[in-house]
Amino acid sequence: MRVLLSGNEAVARGCYEHGVKVATAYPGTPSTEILENVVKYKDDVYSQWSPNEKVAFEVAMGASFGGVRTLVAMKHVGLNVAADPLMTSTSVGGDGGFVIVTADDPGMHSSQNEQDNRYYAKFAKIPLVEPSDSQEVLDFLGTAYEISEQFGTPVLFRLTTRLSHAKTPVELGERTEVAQKEYVKDTSSRVVIPAHARRLHVKVEKRLEAIREYAETSPLNRVIEGDPKVGVISSGISYQYARDALPEATFLKLGLSYPFPVELARKFCERFETVYVVEENEPFIEEFLRYAGITNIIGREKIPACGELNQRIVRDSISGEDTAGEKTPVPPRPPVLCPGCPHRSTFYTLNRLKIGSTSDIGCYTLGVMPPLEGIDTCICMGASIGNSLGMEKAIGKEFAKKMVAVIGDSTFVHSGMTGLADVAYNKGATTVIVVDNSITAMTGHQDHAGTGTTLMGESTTKLDYIKLAESVGVKDARRVNAFDMEAVKTAIKEATDNDEATLLVMEGPCALQVRGQWGPALVVDSENCTACGLCLRLGCPAISKDEDGKATINPLFCVGEFCSMCAQVCPVDCIAVPDKS
Amino acid sequence: MANKTTDVFICGVGGQGILLASEILSDVALAKGLDIKKSEVHGMAQRGGSVVSHVRFGEAIHSPVIAEGEADILASFEKMEALRWIQFVKPGGKVIVNSQEIVPSGMETYPPAIDRKISERVPDTMFIDALKLAKEAGHLRAVNIVMLGAFSHFLEFTEDEWKTAIKARVPKKTIEINLRAFELGRAAVSG
Ligand SMILES: Cc1ncc(C[n+]2csc(CCOP(=O)(O)OP(=O)(O)O)c2C)c(N)n1
Numbered sequence: 060m061r062v063l064l065s066g067n068e069a070v071a072r073g074c075y076e077h078g079v080k081v082a083t084a085y086p087g088t089p090s091t092e093i094l095e096n097v098v099k100y101k102d103d104v105y106s107q108w109s110p111n112e113k114v115a116f117e118v119a120m121g122a123s124f125g126g127v128r129t130l131v132a133m134k135h136v137g138l139n140v141a142a143d144p145l146m147t148s149t150s151v152g153g154d155g156g157f158v159i160v161t162a163d164d165p166g167m168h169s170s171q172n173e174q175d176n177r178y179y180a181k182f183a184k185i186p187l188v189e190p191s192d193s194q195e196v197l198d199f200l201g202t203a204y205e206i207s208e209q210f211g212t213p214v215l216f217r218l219t220t221r222l223s224h225a226k227t228p229v230e231l232g233e234r235t236e237v238a239q240k241e242y243v244k245d246t247s248s249r250v251v252i253p254a255h256a257r258r259l260h261v262k263v264e265k266r267l268e269a270i271r272e273y274a275e276t277s278p279l280n281r282v283i284e285g286d287p288k289v290g291v292i293s294s295g296i297s298y299q300y301a302r303d304a305l306p307e308a309t310f311l312k313l314g315l316s317y318p319f320p321v322e323l324a325r326k327f328c329e330r331f332e333t334v335y336v337v338e339e340n341e342p343f344i345e346e347f348l349r350y351a352g353i354t355n356i357i358g359r360e361k362i363p364a365c366g367e368l369n370q371r372i373v374r375d376s377i378s379g380e381d382t383a384g385e386k387t388p389v390p391p392r393p394p395v396l397c398p399g400c401p402h403r404s405t406f407y408t409l410n411r412l413k414i415g416s417t418s419d420i421g422c423y424t425l426g427v428m429p430p431l432e433g434i435d436t437c438i439c440m441g442a443s444i445g446n447s448l449g450m451e452k453a454i455g456k457e458f459a460k461k462m463v464a465v466i467g468d469s470t471f472v473h474s475g476m477t478g479l480a481d482v483a484y485n486k487g488a489t490t491v492i493v494v495d496n497s498i499t500a501m502t503g504h505q506d507h508a509g510t511g512t513t514l515m516g517e518s519t520t521k522l523d524y525i526k527l528a529e530s531v532g533v534k535d536a537r538r539v540n541a542f543d544m545e546a547v548k549t550a551i552k553e554a555t556d557n558d559e560a561t562l563l564v565m566e567g568p569c570a571l572q573v574r575g576q577w578g579p580a581l582v583v584d585s586e587n588c589t590a591c592g593l594c595l596r597l598g599c600p601a602i603s604k605d606e607d608g609k610a611t612i613n614p615l616f617c618v619g620e621f622c623s624m625c626a627q628v629c630p631v632d633c634i635a636v637p638d639k640s
Numbered sequence: 641m642a643n644k645t646t647d648v649f650i651c652g653v654g655g656q657g658i659l660l661a662s663e664i665l666s667d668v669a670l671a672k673g674l675d676i677k678k679s680e681v682h683g684m685a686q687r688g689g690s691v692v693s694h695v696r697f698g699e700a701i702h703s704p705v706i707a708e709g710e711a712d713i714l715a716s717f718e719k720m721e722a723l724r725w726i727q728f729v730k731p732g733g734k735v736i737v738n739s740q741e742i743v744p745s746g747m748e749t750y751p752p753a754i755d756r757k758i759s760e761r762v763p764d765t766m767f768i769d770a771l772k773l774a775k776e777a778g779h780l781r782a783v784n785i786v787m788l789g790a791f792s793h794f795l796e797f798t799e800d801e802w803k804t805a806i807k808a809r810v811p812k813k814t815i816e817i818n819l820r821a822f823e824l825g826r827a828a829v830s831g
Contacts, residue, residue, distance in 0.1 A: 063670055063678070088682060168681045192677075192704075225679035225704035228670060302702040371707035384708045384727035387757055389720055392653065392744040394689035429746065503682070600688055600745040 071096030073200030078237030080127035087134030090162035112137035126240030152211035156204035166367035187317035271318035279314030290331035303370035399618035401567025406433035417446035421467035441474025469499035483532035541567030578619030652717025657784030662693035782821035789825025
């Protein structure tokens, strides 16, 4: 049957068809839908969210030790978090086939950087598979498992946003079961004490050379004949852009691009006067060519390093023209905290109290936008707490009264817990605010260890932030109703005033998760409205000014009494549910 | 028709049902046995940001995205959004705009003269009041299917093929409203 699947759905389908038994992940755009779709095959494939990518990686590696085909998926920066197990897993090698999916984000549609994770394959000395559409995702995933099992190595499988999220036709197949290998204790290859690791390194080098020989003739690397005068080398999504930009050219399309098939590439390049190397972001392939002394190539000198490519950019880069067309300036339409978002009260209060925050990654990062403007720093998952403590150590304890750490619940579970222990251990006065909407909202509402439900839909234990704080030594830890403006203000004041570490858990469900609780829109009694503008400082998309500067509420956006933060901040009580006004 | 690619660029504001419309278009093309690629970026769609979906179909499709100057049709579910992406329309291409105005959060009023600026860039522009037609069909949320109906008029599929795809995608209870929305949108541009 021919169906349309996104690249992420095709990975999930591939898990099913190629006999995968265990799949793990921590969510992250553009990779999230992989596991969200794997769970549809839960009778055949066990799947789970882990608290972060490092743990997800280690669980997957353990499953591979256990003798089954296993997959771990993450966004590009997730592999930074999992880099420690990655770098060593490569020498121990898999038993059950082990595939690591990295979904990179050229153009940074929803990421903090544009890192090209193909370098991780080279760094970790493992094979790199790069599909170019959803059918190849499905097919190449099977080959990736064969490579993994034949050579005893994890395989890095690289998607990018336009592969993960583009839907293209796929021919579905059946599931093939893969027999589980029996677990045999093998300390010489699974316990990496230096004596073993030295021998394992030699093994890895030999293995790489063997896989390179395999790559020279692998069907994943193929030539598409065209104009005998124009040669192009490309891989992944860049290949598709290059095909459209240079439809007549002859292509060397690399699907297994590391270990680099240098002889194949050399022979290809010998056929042409000039070969274009088309790559998004980094000149990964080009570097191998140049290292091999192949110089009749044009790559980075013309193809831009920053941002996503498309066929027009590739064509223009080569021709030197600019056919982008003129843009007409239009006001930006940036994403904002939704109407009814529980995070709003924290940032409004910080703003009013003139307290800054080191913050973190999630919906709440939108608290940086005017009028809330409550964020001083945002670097990577979990950085908020360490950043706050570090500022306090540099500037002094008093500074902790003016700077708090704000972190989401999922981010706290991901990598905030160790930061909190650090604050207690090193006697910080830091106030840590967990904005707890009880879900991973930013990436589309995934459960985590603090929500009480697993990916497979079972109810489970729920991390207790208060008990956790107490057990690491934070004596003052409390829950606050995020929709109670007065309570939020009192809690933040008290927490910042004292000289001790404090944990505040601002509780309130993500408004998008509880549509059933939305009520009729609030209305402004404009006769009594004094146009003081306080409610506008909430930055709620539902509230705007009328001609007289008075507040009006858009009934299509307002979620009603469920939130009512604006009604609470109004000094003259002129915002209310319709029948009360 | 050999090697001809049709590029439909759909844009609007998160929450307007853009992805459903492009899903239905893709279903119709797939059912015809065509090669088809559809691309959009997930993540921000629900948070009031600008949303686009690229749909390309034909004999053989390579890139999943439409580049600047390539779109045969740009269908914008919101007025200002048409102008934001106007450079994607190919010379001689067509623009269909829902004249609905959604003020971006943080702005107090809607910028003026958007209609004129769009028509200056692309003479073949049609404005329709999709919100009004959606209301007429039975639900404000049917704006997306009104717009689908409007741009469907300029594509080579039959009315039946469209309706079959709509029925398969929308919730059962809303089939009637959506079919009416489709017809109203189609009629609005064929007059
Ligand atoms: C290492 C890493 N993994 C994953 C992500 C993707 N990501 C961005 S924010 C976020 C979590 C947001 O959840 P939460 O902290 O609960 O805040 P919310 O969005 O619910 O407000 C994730 C998983 C990332 N940016 N970096």
